[in-house]
Amino acid sequence: MSWQPTRSAAFRPVLASGVALCLALLISAIILVFNDHDLGTVVNAVFQGAYGGTRPAASTLSKLIPIMLCATGWIVAFRVRRINIGLEGQIIAGGLAAGWVGINVEMPWGPAHLLVAVAAGLVGGALYAGIAAWMWARAGASEILTTLMLNLIAIQVLAWVIRGPMQDKGSGFARSESVRDAAQWPEMFAGTALHWDVVGVVALIGLTWLVLARTTLGFRFDMVGANPEMSRHMDVSPTRFGVLALLISGALAGLAGSSRILAGEVTTVSDNFSANYGYDGIVVALLARNSIPGLLPAALLIATLRQGGGALQSRAGVSSEIVLVVQGLIILAVAASVLLEHRWGRQRSAVPVPEAVGQPAGGL
Amino acid sequence: MPGHQDDISSEPAKSAVLHAEGIAKAYGSLLACSDVDFDLRAGEVHALLGENGAGKSTLMKILCGLVRPDRGTVSVHGQPMRLRSPRDAKAAGIGMVSQHFELVDNLTVCENVALGIPWWRPSRLSRLASELADFSSQHSLEVSPHATVRDLPIGLQQRVEIVKALFGGAEILIMDEPTAVLSPVEWTGLQQVIRSLVDDGKSIVFTDHKLHEALAVADRCTVLRRGRKIGTVDASDADEKTLARMMVGRDVSLLSRNTPNTPGDPVLELRSVSTASAAHDANLDDVSFSVHRGEVFGVAGVEGNGQSTLADVLTGLVVLTEGEVLHYASPETSIPGDEKRSATGLIPADRHAVGSAVDRSLRDNLMYRDFATAPLSKRGWLQFGAIDQHCTKLCEQFDIRAPGLHAAFSDLSGGNQQKAVIAREMHNNPELLVAVHPTRGLDVGAIEFVYEVIRTFRGAGGAVALISEELDEILALSDRFVVLFKGRPSEVIRPDGANLTDIGLKMTGASA
Numbered sequence: 059m060s061w062q063p064t065r066s067a068a069f070r071p072v073l074a075s076g077v078a079l080c081l082a083l084l085i086s087a088i089i090l091v092f093n094d095h096d097l098g099t100v101v102n103a104v105f106q107g108a109y110g111g112t113r114p115a116a117s118t119l120s121k122l123i124p125i126m127l128c129a130t131g132w133i134v135a136f137r138v139r140r141i142n143i144g145l146e147g148q149i150i151a152g153g154l155a156a157g158w159v160g161i162n163v164e165m166p167w168g169p170a171h172l173l174v175a176v177a178a179g180l181v182g183g184a185l186y187a188g189i190a191a192w193m194w195a196r197a198g199a200s201e202i203l204t205t206l207m208l209n210l211i212a213i214q215v216l217a218w219v220i221r222g223p224m225q226d227k228g229s230g231f232a233r234s235e236s237v238r239d240a241a242q243w244p245e246m247f248a249g250t251a252l253h254w255d256v257v258g259v260v261a262l263i264g265l266t267w268l269v270l271a272r273t274t275l276g277f278r279f280d281m282v283g284a285n286p287e288m289s290r291h292m293d294v295s296p297t298r299f300g301v302l303a304l305l306i307s308g309a310l311a312g313l314a315g316s317s318r319i320l321a322g323e324v325t326t327v328s329d330n331f332s333a334n335y336g337y338d339g340i341v342v343a344l345l346a347r348n349s350i351p352g353l354l355p356a357a358l359l360i361a362t363l364r365q366g367g368g369a370l371q372s373r374a375g376v377s378s379e380i381v382l383v384v385q386g387l388i389i390l391a392v393a394a395s396v397l398l399e400h401r402w403g404r405q406r407s408a409v410p411v412p413e414a415v416g417q418p419a420g421g422l
Numbered sequence: 423m424p425g426h427q428d429d430i431s432s433e434p435a436k437s438a439v440l441h442a443e444g445i446a447k448a449y450g451s452l453l454a455c456s457d458v459d460f461d462l463r464a465g466e467v468h469a470l471l472g473e474n475g476a477g478k479s480t481l482m483k484i485l486c487g488l489v490r491p492d493r494g495t496v497s498v499h500g501q502p503m504r505l506r507s508p509r510d511a512k513a514a515g516i517g518m519v520s521q522h523f524e525l526v527d528n529l530t531v532c533e534n535v536a537l538g539i540p541w542w543r544p545s546r547l548s549r550l551a552s553e554l555a556d557f558s559s560q561h562s563l564e565v566s567p568h569a570t571v572r573d574l575p576i577g578l579q580q581r582v583e584i585v586k587a588l589f590g591g592a593e594i595l596i597m598d599e600p601t602a603v604l605s606p607v608e609w610t611g612l613q614q615v616i617r618s619l620v621d622d623g624k625s626i627v628f629t630d631h632k633l634h635e636a637l638a639v640a641d642r643c644t645v646l647r648r649g650r651k652i653g654t655v656d657a658s659d660a661d662e663k664t665l666a667r668m669m670v671g672r673d674v675s676l677l678s679r680n681t682p683n684t685p686g687d688p689v690l691e692l693r694s695v696s697t698a699s700a701a702h703d704a705n706l707d708d709v710s711f712s713v714h715r716g717e718v719f720g721v722a723g724v725e726g727n728g729q730s731t732l733a734d735v736l737t738g739l740v741v742l743t744e745g746e747v748l749h750y751a752s753p754e755t756s757i758p759g760d761e762k763r764s765a766t767g768l769i770p771a772d773r774h775a776v777g778s779a780v781d782r783s784l785r786d787n788l789m790y791r792d793f794a795t796a797p798l799s800k801r802g803w804l805q806f807g808a809i810d811q812h813c814t815k816l817c818e819q820f821d822i823r824a825p826g827l828h829a830a831f832s833d834l835s836g837g838n839q840q841k842a843v844i845a846r847e848m849h850n851n852p853e854l855l856v857a858v859h860p861t862r863g864l865d866v867g868a869i870e871f872v873y874e875v876i877r878t879f880r881g882a883g884g885a886v887a888l889i890s891e892e893l894d895e896i897l898a899l900s901d902r903f904v905v906l907f908k909g910r911p912s913e914v915i916r917p918d919g920a921n922l923t924d925i926g927l928k929m930t931g932a933s934a
Contacts, residue, residue: 272806274799281790284779291737291768291776292790 107369116250128339144205146336152312155182160237183312473865517592577608686715720903837868
C-alpha cells in the first residue's frame with residue numbers, strides 16, 4: 059500500500075473560489091449592462107484607475123499591506139477557530155499607539171525610532187485584541203461579539219483623542235500632528251504611496267505561513283481548532299492557544315495600523331484612517347479560503363477594485379458604489395461555495411469506507 | 423416459534439409482511455448493498471447482523487424510506503412499494519426507532535408524540551395524553567405522558583420512540599442498534615417489550631453488534647458481510663460462534679478469560695478520591711483502588727454513575743476535592759507534573775469528541791500525542807519525512823487500513839479509527855493505559871483486536887484501568903474490578919466465581 063497524499067482534494071477549494079468569483083463578476087456585469095453601461099469602458103476604467111501609471115499602481119500595491127496583514131491575522135485566529143471581527147479596531151489601536159510614539163517620543167538614533175513605533179503598533183493591536191481574548195478566556199464571552207463591539211469603541215476613542223489629547227492644536231482640524239520624519243518608513247519610489255514597509259510585511263506574512271504550516275506551534279493551533287476537547291486531553295490548552303492566536307491576530311492588525319500612519323500618504327492620525335481595511339481583510343481571507351498563499355491573488359483583486367473603483371465615477375460615469383456591490387456579490391458567492399463544498403464533502407463521506415474494498419481479507 | 427418457518431420459504435413474498443428483493447445500493451465506487459434479499463414474516467423478530475460497513479444500516483435505511491436503492495424492490499404485505507421518504511414508509515405501516523433518538527428533550531412525552539401527528543391542534547393535547555396512557559398500558563409500554571423526555575432514563579426514552587412509532591400506526595418496527603445505549607437491566611426490559619409487541623402481532627427488524635443479544639430475542643438472524651447477504655438462520659439453530667464466523671468470515675473468540683497473572687508493583691493508586699465539579703456525570707465519592715503492573719483493573723457500572731468523571735481523574739483533568747491520585751514510575755518514585763500524563767495512554771469513551779479530530783487527516787490523528795517530541799519535530803519544526811515514516815509504521819504495526827495517510831479520518835471505518843487512536847496512545851508503551859468503553863460501537867473483528875491489544879499490553883507488564891459498561895468485557899478482561907454506582911465503588915470483585923445477579927444488583931444500587 060502506498061501512502062500518497064491526495065492532491066486533487068487540495069485544489070477543490072481553489073476551484074470553488076474561482077467559480078464563485080467568476081459567477082460574482084458575471085452577475086456584476088449583468089447589473090452593469092442592464093443599467094446601460096458599456097462593460098468595456100467600465101473594465102478599462104477600473105484597470106486604468108488601478109494600474110494606469112506609476113502612482114496609481116503604487117497606490118494599489120500599497121493597499122495590499124493592510125489588507126494582507128489583516129487577512130493573515132484573521133487566518134491565525136481562525137486556525138484556532140476564534141473569530142476575530144475586531145481587526146478594524148485593532149488597526150486603530152495599533153495606529154494610535156504607533157502614531158503616539160512617532161509624534162511624542164524622541165530618539166537619538168532615527169531607525170530606532172521607527173522600530174519602536176512599529177513595535178508600539180504591534181503591541182497596541184495585540185493588547186486591544188487581548189481585551190476580547192481575556193473576556194473569552196475568563197468568562198467565555200463570545201469573541202465574535204466583543205471584538206465587534208470593541209471596533210465601535212475604538213472608533214469613538216479615536217474620534218475623542220484626535221479632538222482632545224492628541225489634536226494638532228495649531229491646525230484646528232480633527233487630526234494629530236505629523237509623525238516625526240525619523241519614525242516614517244522611507245519611500246520605495248519617490249512620490250508614490252509605496253514604502254519600504256512592504257518588504258518587512260511580506261517577510262512577516264511568509265514567516266506566519268511557515269509557522270502555521272511547519273512548526274509545532276502551528277500544529278497546536280490547528281489541533282485546538284480541529285478538536286478543543288481532544289487537545290485538552292493531549293495537554294494542549296485550548297484557552298492558552300486561543301488567547302495566543304487572538305493576540306497574534308491583533309498584533310498583525312496593529313502592524314497594519316502602524317503602516318497606515320508611518321507609511322501613509324498622510325502621516326497624521328485622523329478619523330477613519332483604518333478605512334475598513336479590517337473588514338476587507340476578512341473578505342480576502344474568506345476569498346482565499348483561509349490559505350495564506352491564496353491571499354495574494356485575493357488581496358490583489360480587492361485592492362484593484364478599491365483603487366480602480368475610485369476612478370469609476372469620473373472615467374465611466376458609473377457610481378463608485380458599484381464596487382461595494384461587486385464586493386458583496388463576491389462574499390455571497392464565496393460563502394455559498396463554501397457551503398456547497400461542505401455538502402458535497404458530507405455526501406462523499408456519508409458512508410465510511412470499509413476496511414477492505416478490493417483488498418485481500420487478511421489480518422482483520 | 424421456529425416450527426412454522428421451514429415449509430413456507432418457497433414463496434416468501436406472500437407470507438412476508440416486508441420483503442426486499444435484489445436490493446443494490448452503491449455510494450460512488452463502494453457497494454454498500456449488492457443483490458440483497460430480505461424478508462420479515464408476520465409476528466417475527468428478525469435480527470440483522472454484520473460488521474460496520476457490512477451494509478446493514480444501508481438496508482435498514484432503504485426499508486424505512488431514508489435511502490432509495492439503485493436496484494431491487496421492497497414489498498409490504500406482498501404489495502410492491504416505492505418508499506421515497508420516511509413518510510411513505512410510515513403510510514405503509516413501517517416505523518423506525520433510530521439509534522440516536524429523535525426526541526425533543528425539553529418537551530413532554532405527549533408533546534413528542536404529538537409532533538409526529540399531521541394537522542395537530544394543541545387543544546387535543548389532554549385527550550391525546552389519556553389516549554396515550556391507554557395505548558401504552560395496552561402494549562405494556564408504560565410511560566407517563568406528562569414526563570419531560572430529558573428527565574427520563576435512556577431506556578424509557580427509547581420506549582417513547584417505540585410508542586411514537588406504534589401510535590403512528592406502525593405494524594412493522596425497524597430498530598437500529600436498540601441495545602447500544604442500554605444498561606443490562608434496561609436490555610431485559612426491552613426484551614420484554616419486544617416479546618409483548620410480537621404477541622400483539624407486530625413484526626420487528628433490528629440490528630445489533632452483540633450476538634448473544636440477537637440470539638436471545640430474535641426468531642431468525644440474517645447476516646451481511648461487505649454488502650452481501652451471507653445467509654439467514656433460525657436463531658434456535660444458531661450459536662454465537664457460527665454467527666460470528668458468518669459475520670467475519672473466520673473463527674473469532676472473544677469471551678475467553680484472561681490467563682492468570684502475577685501482578686507487580688502498583689502504577690496508579692487512588693486514595694479516597696472525591697470530586698465536586700462533574701457536569702454531566704455523577705461525582706466520585708470516596709473512591710480508592712490501585713492498579714498494578716501486569717493487571718487489568720475493571721470499573722463496571724451503568725453510564726452516568728461517575729465513569730467519565732473517573733476517566734477525567736485518571737488523566738488529570740479534574741480537580742479533586744478530597745484524596746489523591748498517585749502515579750508510580752518505579753516502585754519508590756512518583757512522577758511529578760506533566761510527565762505522568764505522557765506516561766498514560768488514553769482510549770477515550772467517545773472516539774470522535776475526545777479521541778480524534780474527524781475532519782483532519784489520518785496522519786494528523788496519529789501524531790497528536792507525539793508531535794512535539796523527536797524525531798517528529800526538532801526545535802519546534804515539524805519533520806515531515808520522519809512523521810510520514812512514523813505514521814506508515816504505525817499503520818503497518820496496528821493494521822490500520824486507509825486509502826492513505828492523508829485520507830480524512832472520517833473516511834475511515836469505526837474499527838480503523840479506533841485502531842488509529844490505540845496506535846497513537848499505545849505505540850510507545852505507556853506506564854498506564856486508561857481505556858474507557860474501548861469497544862463501544864465496534865464490530866466483532868475490531869473488538870477482538872482491541873482485546874488482543876489490551877491483553878498483550880497486560881502480558882508485557884502494563885497496567886490497565888478499564889472502564890466499561892459491558893459486563894462481559896469486564897469479566898473477560900479484568901483481573902479485579904469494582905462496580906461504580908452513583909460515584910461510589912463496590913468492594914473489589916474477582917471475575918472468577920463472581921455472582922452475576924449480585925453484580926447486576928450492585929449496578930442498579932440495590933446491593934445485596
